[in-house]
Amino acid sequence: MNLMLKWRQAMTKKEELTGDTTEGIEKIQDVEENPEQPVREKKSSSKAEREGIAYIFSSYNNTILHITDLAGNTIARVSGGMVTKHDRLKANPTTAMFVAKNAAGRAKDIGITSLYVRLKAKTRSPGIGPGAHAIVKTLGKEGFKIVSVVDVTRSPRGGPKKKGGKRGRRV
16 A cells, blocks of 8 residues: 555656656656665755845935845945946946946856845935936846835935025025
């Protein structure tokens, strides 16, 4: 009875994988010859996925990409100023694309395969800068699996008094 049960298990596993039933019979014959040795299955040879966190700070003046592992250890940190000389081009989406490519190359060398993305802008700014979307798009094209995208921009809730005095800045 025990032999029949092992045969059924081997047959169902083999049929699920390939639909072929010949190898299941060979496993049963091996069990009959060596009943004390357990039947060993092949392990799937897939790479372990390593995850990281991509912190993107994007303002209207610059774009910074900081990739860390889940523990917070820095893997790569690249900014727009490291890619271009011109101050006016640091927040450009094209420059942001090269920022993402540089950081992605370093992260791939270490073995990062998937990323959690956190977008951040200046605190009182109307929105994130023009380079943030380009970075997320480029990281996806570089082969990283984007797990989630979260906006972590701080929003003031009252807080300290804004500069400019009682009547504001007079031009």
